Amino acid sequence: MTTETSPTVEIVEVAPRDGLQNEQVHVSTAVKAELVRQALAAGLRRMEVTSFVNPQRVPQMADAEALMQDVRTYPGLTAIGLAMNRRGFDRAVAAGCDEVNMVVVASESLSRRNQGMATADSIAIIREVAAAAREVGTPISVTIAASFGCPFEGEVPEGRVLAILEEVLPLAPLEIAFADTIGCGVPSQVGSLVRQARALAPGMRLRCHFHNTRNTGLANVAAAVEAGARTIDASLGGTGGCPFAPGATGNVATEDVAWMLHRMGISTGVDLEEAVETAKWLSDALGKPMAGGVAKAGLFPKEAALGGCVAVA
Amino acid sequence: MTTETSPTVEIVEVAPRDGLQNEQVHVSTAVKAELVRQALAAGLRRMEVTSFVNPQRVPQMADAEALMQDVRTYPGLTAIGLAMNRRGFDRAVAAGCDEVNMVVVASESLSRRNQGMATADSIAIIREVAAAAREVGTPISVTIAASFGCPFEGEVPEGRVLAILEEVLPLAPLEIAFADTIGCGVPSQVGSLVRQARALAPGMRLRCHFHNTRNTGLANVAAAVEAGARTIDASLGGTGGCPFAPGATGNVATEDVAWMLHRMGISTGVDLEEAVETAKWLSDALGKPMAGGVAKAGLFPKEAALGGCVAVA
Helix, strand or coil: CCCCCCCECEEEECHHHHHHHCCCCCCCHHHHHHHHHHHHHCCCCEEEEEEECCCCCCHHHCCHHHHHHHHCCCCCCEEEEEECCHHHHHHHHHHCCCEEEEEEECCHHHHHHHCCCCHHHHHHHHHHHHHHHHHHCCCEEEEEECCCCECCCECCCHHHHHHHHHHHHHHCCCCEEEEECCCCCCHHHHHHHHHHHHHHCCCCCEEEEEECCCCCHHHHHHHHHHHCCCEEEEEHHHCCCCCCCCCCCCECEHHHHHHHHHHCCCECCCCHHHHHHHHHHHHHHHCCCCCCCHHHHCCCCCCCCCHHHHCCC | CCCCCCCECEEEECHHHHHHHCCCCCCCHHHHHHHHHHHHHCCCCEEEEEEECCCCCCHHHCCHHHHHHHHCCCCCCEEEEEECCHHHHHHHHHHCCCEEEEEEECCHHHHHHHCCCCHHHHHHHHHHHHHHHHHHCCCEEEEEECCCCECCCECCCHHHHHHHHHHHHHHCCCCEEEEECCCCCCHHHHHHHHHHHHHHCCCCCEEEEEECCCCCHHHHHHHHHHHCCCEEEEEHHHCCCCCCCCCCCCECEHHHHHHHHHHCCCECCCCHHHHHHHHHHHHHHHCCCCCCCHHHHCCCCCCCCCHHHHCCC
16 A cells, blocks of 8 residues: 555544444543543644534534633634534534535435535535635535445445535535445545546545444545555544444554554554543443444554464464 | 566465463364364365464464364365474374475574574474475475564564575475464565565465554555465464463454455455355454454445444444
8 A cells, every 4th residue: 555645634623522422321521621631631732622513403502602602712722613504604613623525415315405405505504604614714625425325325426425525626615525424435435526527627636434334434544545645534532423324443543553654654642542531531421332443442553462362373 | 556467465364373372261172173163164274274383382273173074074174284393293194184385484583493403403304394394295484583683683674584485495395484473564574574575485385474563564464465475374363471461462354355355456266255154253253342343333335324423433
């Protein structure tokens, strides 16, 4: 596996938003702020802190403004707020977010279910928000959700994702992300989409967002990085999941992604020992075992005490 | 990701041996035979059925002969027996194994701890066994354990693994396997080793064996296949683990590997629905949750009922 440009990948920490939003245990604003503080101390400087959506629909994120009030002054933090519409964007800016992440869903069925509108209407909203973003000077990124498959439609054609990319490109977002919302992507698919996107948008920074639902999370990260993605979303401890699918794992674990990339000679700026400590702390706070592997198994090659478990191959 | 030759990968099912050997619950010979039967029905025709080692050291495998007695007549089964020495090889042949898998450990420290001898002595034994194998007409394969790292020494230089490969090559084994015994490998490492091995041994069939300890299992499978490995060891349900590391996961799950490869356009001959059913049955028999993801999350794109868990990206 070779990386074409500089061997550096940025990890966007998403545990405070995508992680906690999908956990059954709701945590206090103070715990969220402590999570942000610890993640920042572990070198995770860019973070999806919260989302500015309807608190009736997503009660876990009802404290968005209060949390931003607590963390906006943390030195060195680039705080991302997630928004679905202009109102969310305005709230995020007012709350002091450094960036706002907008979402468009690649499949019509999921777009109507999740955003309550057609994909084209979602893009129209992002266009309006992009204009507002230029005015106020707060940049937006755009996530294309369900880029690798839809729970209702099944396959999402690559051409459809690329067509959305082409509609979003003229809005000059900071970054465009491909999200494997339901964890159905495989490396060949990821590599192909990222390569096609780079060909269409050579100057655009590409981000990928994977869930480890079917254990392909790190395989997809490796494929994305090899194909030229330079930002990966990840969640400390692999926090997250699906309230309707017990046992399903969440986002790829930050410490697993960083461990793998470091061992491949790619730097992330993450302090692995700190990240592991935070993953363990978060796991305790949520009262559940971690989905991440490195925090359980240890930071090879640092640790050397697996002893008898290797007996006879 | 591209595959250089035919898009077919063989999965060797290792749950009956490597999987069950590392489970805390010991299962009866009848349950093992039923596992072999079900796996075979799911299209897993080549299987590591048991190991012929000292029953004092590995009591889970004390029923090796009895199990082979039960399964050797299953039509279409290629039964592999694991052996550490000439005595084990002779037992495996007498029990009716179709192949015998021999092991050499790439790191001296682990070789002395696990095999009780130096790597060179292990190779000498394999040389003797290879001669016996030619006489009796039962082929051997050779697994190079700790190919990606050692729990005692840390890094295992690629050159050391390749030097062992070159010593084993003249013995003309059926296949040479690289095993990530403790689950510390990463895709760049796997790709490099497999490519170097192919350059040194263009005609040799290469197999890889990964544990998902740090969630890199499927990433390593993808890298191995991309680099030209044509056989992958896997265990139904991700069975296995490490008695000294609670929570550690076992081998890559057969159904996860097959699902990913199929979705990448690579056939394995595995019937995924049957494999998932067997993984669930095995999980029940062991009384523990599965490490595999596909059996929990469902066979996308077949299943389309994840519903609300995708809410707001």
